[in-house]
Amino acid sequence: MQKKKLIVIGAGAAGFFCAVNAASQDPELEVILIEKTNKLLSKVRVSGGGRCNVTHACFSISEMIKKYPRGQKFLKQAFHLFFTSDTIDWFDKRNVKLKTEDDGRMFPESNTSETIINCLLQEANKLNVQILMNREIVEIQKISSEENRHYFHLVVKDGLVLEADFICVACGGFHKSQQYAWLTETGHSFESPVPSLFTFNIPKNSISELMGISVENTLVKINGTKFLQTGPILITHWGFSGPAVLKLSAFAAKELAGMNYDFPISINWLGDFNENSLLEKFKLLRHELAAKKMINKNPFNLPLRLWKYHLEQCGINMDIRWADLPAKQQNQLVKQLCAQQFQVKGKTTFKEEFVTAGGIALNEIDANTMQSKIVSHLFFAGEILDVDGITGGFNFQHAWTSAWIAANEITRLNK
Ligand SMILES: Cc1cc2nc3c(=O)[nH]c(=O)nc-3n(C[C@H](O)[C@H](O)[C@H](O)COP(=O)(O)OP(=O)(O)OC[C@H]3O[C@@H](n4cnc5c(N)ncnc54)[C@H](O)[C@@H]3O)c2cc1C
Structure with missing residues (x-):
């Protein structure tokens, strides 16, 4: 047969x-x-x-x-x-x-x-x-x-x-x-x-000067949607990569295609905090680290270049001491650390997969x-x-x- x-x-x-x-x-x-x-x-x-x-x-x-x-x-x-x-x-x-x-x-x-x-x-x-x-x-x-x-x-x-x-x-x-x-x-x-599993392009943004820096515990959100992911983020010369970004690109693949890959995100660089809990933490820090210069004392273990970048972005004088940080700049820094805004414009293929x-x-x-x-x-x-x-x-x-x-x-x- x-x-x-x-x-x-x-x-x-x-x-x-x-x-x-x-x-x-x-x-x-x-x-x-x-x-x-x-x-x-x-x-x-x-x-x-x-x-x-x-x-x-x-x-x-x-x-x-x-x-x-x-x-x-x-x-x-x-x-x-x-x-x-x-x-x-x-x-x-x-x-x-x-x-x-x-x-x-x-x-x-x-x-x-x-x-x-x-x-x-x-x-x-x-x-x-x-x-x-x-x-x-x-x-x-x-x-x-x-x-x-x-x-x-x-x-x-x-x-x-x-x-x-x-x-x-x-x-x-x-x-x-x-x-x-x-x-x-x-x-x-x-x-x-x-496509799914891609990285985010943030053209002409000074953050890319920090390429190679990765932060372990971030929370990345696509503004105006339900999509958010936690995990490591990597700053690249074109924008952002790393597990948190790749997971977002996968879970929101259809919606991001619908937005033609032009969408706002917010990054919380300190995934364990929100704006309220970070403000409370700042009150303690200003007391505990009062005499220390902010540039020298980065209490969140962020990579030093990134910490300096955040201070610069908020117009904070590098020589200022923790006790002397004006309230307005403190609030700005809290916002910057918990919800920094970026506009994604385009995507790049992730070569690994x-x-x-x-x-x-x-x-x-x-x-x-x-x-x-x-x-x-x-x-x-x-x-x-x-x-x-x-x-x-x-x-x-x-x-x-x-x-x-x-x-x-x-x-x-x-x-
Ligand atoms: C760069 C890269 C790295 C990756 N790394 C990983 C990884 O490490 N781990 C992981 O889990 N996943 C990884 N992936 C994803 C994974 O490779 C795919 O999910 C997987 O290969 C899918 O297997 P498949 O056999 O379904 O399709 P494919 O591997 O795409 O195979 C389909 C085959 O069908 C052939 N074909 C298509 N149309 C026809 C036709 N009409 N007639 C005859 N033949 C046809 C194609 O030429 C192709 O050879 C990676 C993907 C890429 C692109």
């Missing part, structure tokens, strides 16, 4: 993971991986600054899903089937040991993404996954849905037509609507794609199988789905999870 055929579209993390898991779980399935470029796993190669942040050492599903601005409910179900510990085991069984950094990010012990690439290539080779490169799929045609026989025709850009019994679409994120028309033609809806928010609408996909609810035997995995995570290994974890679930269901259906 002729073997049934699975065609996986896209040779990235999700595509490879689906192909090798399907091939290993069901030797009776013919697995073909199709890639439009002449490169395999190209994002894995550059990921995590060339080290590949494979996953995150988080073992609680309820904590993990908080790291995904879109797709939380969907992943809550999916992570019950394949989670971070499964990823670690999967690679461990193939002699790829992962290590955990202080912030929870997990990388291969070798510190190079080549280890992950070699592992996936070896698996594909061992399991006879056929890989076709330079083939772009431009159309999926459903030919028959007779019981026990589900044929698709996949049209390649050069006119070649391939047959498949199962399809897993793992073609990554798109930036423009015309790129995914071939997918909406299958009957699926697509949440408009917008960036993703697309948007993709195939999740209400059309079964989170327990990754199968389309519209077209049977059609599956989706990875960034093509309307799921995205913040930086830290969460996007790859979603790719591994969705790809494994799709492979598992495809092999179950083929039994």
